[in-house]
Amino acid sequence: MAEQATQVEEDDEGLPRNLVAQVIEAVDARDGAALAALLSPLHAADIADLLEQIDQRDRNGLLALWTGGMDGEILSELGDDLREEVIDRLGPRELAEAVRDLESDDVVDLVEDLDRDQQDQVLDALAAGDRLVVEKALAYPDESAGRLMQMEVVRAPSHWTVGEAIDYLRASDDLPEQFYHVILVDPRMKPVGYVTLGRLLGTPRSIHLTELMEDSFRTFRVDQDEADVAYAFNQYHLISAPVVDEDERLVGVITIDDAMIVLDEEHEEDILRLAGVDEESSLTDRVMATTRRRFPWLAVNLVTAILASMVISLFEDVIAALVALAVLMPIVASMGGNAGTQSLTVAVRSIATRDLTGANVWRVIRREVLVGLINGMAFAVVMGLVGYLWFGQPLLGLVIALAMVINLVVAGLAGTAIPVVLERLGVDPALASGAFVTTVTDVVGFFAFLGLAAVILL
């Protein structure tokens, strides 16, 4: 154990556990050499994570001590807020050095969310040709295939042979850093297929490229939503795909690593939205920014909670006559809310993966209602007994049992139907379903329980 304090663990992926403490120690001691020794073996993504995990005072100390260490890749990996903070601290020359080695699509990713001033600072730091490419990409809509693609493309006429393609690649001196396919184009620059470099290398020179084309070929339009692109890469196991303009001419290529980042972001967004958290939240956000981002969903929830309370207030007399109802009523609402959340989460995910469609929506709703009915009956038996044994009134047990069945059936119905309807209306079901579904299960839960109590018990 004593050794672990001074030795960096390499056992797991990600940032070694005690490295952060060592870095802070070096910063506190103003020991630039020790700091550089700790940071230089790290991947840019890990350095970015480290900057996000330490507090602002340590971060300022680190950046002051570690001059010249900041590069474009680390900037790319930082969250938006922190990226702005760090860019503010870099001088123009340091910034220019940092971004000069980035590929054009990485520069686009780096600057697209910066404010205008900082964007200009970065663009000014680029060579004229690179700047032109970046500005062209920024002209495409936010979150489009055009923003995601790289413009450096390796292409070949579709009538070439393997030998011609290899000779061309061997002779050319400005191939992109990373490429895995040669895109075949017709004379009007329309992509017609692609060939992997592996297959090119494994095939005799005389074979025509068209014979080696991959089955999985798909193109994207430059204005297509990046979420569609990520879906298609995941669904069809694409490695790279050409991007075309409105005339179907080749303008760029998207590779799987870019699609993976988008897929990851989309998932993150869905998870947070389902919990009522704004998708841009991150751990480095300040208190006030976080408070503002959490507020709207809580405000929506307050309105729905007041609605539920108004239902309860309809039955004040009933509760006054039998206070046990006030004790038991949250159970019915809570079970309905949980069952509804289960149904809606499955529905929201199935809509996102395009598995829940017009073709099967009624079958899925029927299933969810049946599941609600069966689980409702199971918990009705349990709660009927609990209600009876706790308060000694068999009819009270009957009331809570009936209310439980009703609310779990409604939960299955609302949990599936509400996301489907929202999606048809063009509203993101991940964002809005939760509020609607719990409103329904609260209102129905209290109304069914207290209403049945009024009829059966009084």
Next chain:
Amino acid sequence: MAEQATQVEEDDEGLPRNLVAQVIEAVDARDGAALAALLSPLHAADIADLLEQIDQRDRNGLLALWTGGMDGEILSELGDDLREEVIDRLGPRELAEAVRDLESDDVVDLVEDLDRDQQDQVLDALAAGDRLVVEKALAYPDESAGRLMQMEVVRAPSHWTVGEAIDYLRASDDLPEQFYHVILVDPRMKPVGYVTLGRLLGTPRSIHLTELMEDSFRTFRVDQDEADVAYAFNQYHLISAPVVDEDERLVGVITIDDAMIVLDEEHEEDILRLAGVDEESSLTDRVMATTRRRFPWLAVNLVTAILASMVISLFEDVIAALVALAVLMPIVASMGGNAGTQSLTVAVRSIATRDLTGANVWRVIRREVLVGLINGMAFAVVMGLVGYLWFGQPLLGLVIALAMVINLVVAGLAGTAIPVVLERLGVDPALASGAFVTTVTDVVGFFAFLGLAAVILL
């Protein structure tokens, strides 16, 4: 609009909207030619989705009519339940034909979750050499790098030049279907780096391979968790990575497309677990299977709801004296539950992405508590006014205001601390946090509100 009914839409990614209806029509009419014409242009992943979206009767009709169409890729894309159903319907010869063209890692993925009988059926259908490879992979632990990797690796001694590597690749006649890198190994078969095919093709013959090695090189151990692999691919933007055995010898390679599938599955699992749904749920599950999978979480929720009710029952006298308390009390609990869910979702995601660590956990808890305090005060003002105006009692407004602040502070604390503690204890925070956090916010919400009412109002 009339045209849309007969024409397949190509506008969006995924399964065209009205294709399902056309397929069912062809199945009902027993028109095999029409069915084949509809299905043959589709990607295997889309055919699998289609099979999952139609009901069992149509599916049986389709499979009976579409003889010989089923291939291994479609089987690979099916969910576990449906895959077993379809394999049951295939004769041994049809099964053998279907799986023969799959790569070994796809066969592993196909059979690893089948029951023993079906697994043997598929293995029997393989050629002896392929079978050996698949059985070797199945010997590695479930969800390990060994299961995920492909064993066909393109490697070269690290002392070679570009020319030697190209000549070797051009001369070899058993290159894998898909490969993007050449892995460099030392004389003891330990991987020391890799070179992309693109760079190989763009570099003069005399240059040594070691000069072209990529920075992002990382290896995985064969028994490492596939979740670690997916994390590293995403974090470090890897395209492929060698897998080594305990002696650090190269045994396989994992490519980004495999890692992307794992990342997708991990996300899906987290989303569903956060909602209390078992991760193996899918839309094709039967009613009883779904009911059983939803039951445990609802049972846990019932226990926590009863706990909350027991807190309420401590204050029956207070409620009997002032029924307005029964009307307002769910609001405090509901707001706490929502705020707690926001905090816990951010915490669970940050733990998953390794952004929430020992280094910043206290800072994050402090932030969440402050956010709870500020939002709590905002909603305290709103609810204080609502309570006062609704029931005409200023002190009732004060009680609900104070309870709101207390519960939102507790929500921020519990929502962050509980997932962190669970993770330290080795429990998946996505699975268990929700129940604990809402129990805390329910109990504290009811206790604070009713307890303050007892002190201040009576």
